[in-house]
Amino acid sequence: LFDDLVRFETILWNTVDARLRAECDTSLGSLNILMVIDATPDCRVQEVAGALAITVGGASQSVDRLERAGLCIRTPHPRNRRSSILRLTVAGDKALARAGAAFDRHLATLLGDPLSAAQRDQLAATLKTLRASLSD
Amino acid sequence: LFDDLVRFETILWNTVDARLRAECDTSLGSLNILMVIDATPDCRVQEVAGALAITVGGASQSVDRLERAGLCIRTPHPRNRRSSILRLTVAGDKALARAGAAFDRHLATLLGDPLSAAQRDQLAATLKTLRASLSD
DNA sequence: AAAGATTGACTTGTCAATCTTA
DNA sequence: TAAGATTGACAAGTCAATCTTT
Numbered sequence: 001l002f003d004d005l006v007r008f009e010t011i012l013w014n015t016v017d018a019r020l021r022a023e024c025d026t027s028l029g030s031l032n033i034l035m036v037i038d039a040t041p042d043c044r045v046q047e048v049a050g051a052l053a054i055t056v057g058g059a060s061q062s063v064d065r066l067e068r069a070g071l072c073i074r075t076p077h078p079r080n081r082r083s084s085i086l087r088l089t090v091a092g093d094k095a096l097a098r099a100g101a102a103f104d105r106h107l108a109t110l111l112g113d114p115l116s117a118a119q120r121d122q123l124a125a126t127l128k129t130l131r132a133s134l135s136d
Numbered sequence: 137l138f139d140d141l142v143r144f145e146t147i148l149w150n151t152v153d154a155r156l157r158a159e160c161d162t163s164l165g166s167l168n169i170l171m172v173i174d175a176t177p178d179c180r181v182q183e184v185a186g187a188l189a190i191t192v193g194g195a196s197q198s199v200d201r202l203e204r205a206g207l208c209i210r211t212p213h214p215r216n217r218r219s220s221i222l223r224l225t226v227a228g229d230k231a232l233a234r235a236g237a238a239f240d241r242h243l244a245t246l247l248g249d250p251l252s253a254a255q256r257d258q259l260a261a262t263l264k265t266l267r268a269s270l271s272d
Numbered sequence: 273a274a275a276g277a278t279t280g281a282c283t284t285g286t287c288a289a290t291c292t293t294a
Numbered sequence: 295t296a297a298g299a300t301t302g303a304c305a306a307g308t309c310a311a312t313c314t315t316t
Contacts, residue, residue, distance in 0.1 A: 004263040009145040010189040114269035127140040133250035
């Protein structure tokens with residue numbers, strides 16, 4: 001079971017990543033961060049790390065890469081000078097729209113098509129249970 | 137759904153990996169390779185790559201690390217001098233036994249306990265379906 | 273001292289180029 | 295030329311040490 005879980009996740013990630021790079025010139029890792037920044041009001045580096053289950057150091061470096069690519073910027077936090085608020089640039093918004101659409105499309109065929117609606121709901125529920133039980 | 141899948145797999149992997157390093161001084165990545173070599177008759181680098189869904193280059197480097205750690209050796213392939221057959225050393229066998237037991241124990245509590253038997257069977261079946269549908 | 277983030281050294285993977293044998 | 299593997303440069307994460315601000 002563990003083996004199927006890990007191997008499926010690996011292959012799924014690599015497949016989607018390869019297609020995004022080919023079609024949109026955006027990696028799946030970058031897209032994930034763009035989505036978090038877009039979905040989180042006043043997003044800080046901490047929130048990126050939490051949402052993606054990576055360390056703060058790793059999140060900081062990822063934001064560096066996005067900033068170098070011109071997709072996001074760090075703006076000074078209004079009431080805490082230790083921190084920054086992350087915002088998408090216009091280019092970042094466009095990249096998110098393009099890559100996000102491709103992402104949804106590919107997931108629908110890779111995750112949705114092979115499963116019945118009932119199976120999909122069951123899988124989602126089980127994963128939610130498991131994920132919650134690990135957060136202790 | 138994709139998010140829960142990827143995040144759960146990440147957290148599960150990191151949790152098990154941390155426990156194995158603490159208890160057995162063996163990483164989860166190394167253990168995975170030891171298990172493949174042990175389970176595959178006349179195992180070559182190719183088979184390691186295939187079983188773990190990584191590239192041949194990555195598998196070769198992983199085997200390098202195991203060999204440096206004294207856990208496995210490359211022996212000449214009897215009828216094909218391009219290739220090698222991988223074998224566990226005595227130390228590799230011991231490491232596999234120790235870490236494998238800890239691995240099973242932790243997975244039982246992390247994957248088994250939170251789910252009913254029916255849920256577990258359902259999850260295994262779904263993952264098998266999905267993994268098979270991706271191998272095209 | 274603790275919170276937020278950054279940085280540098282290291283791990284483990286990818287890909288492309290290369291080497292050897294079939 | 296193909297198959298099997300190795301190597302070197304790079305990508306993206308970890309951790310520990312550090313810096314600044316609270």
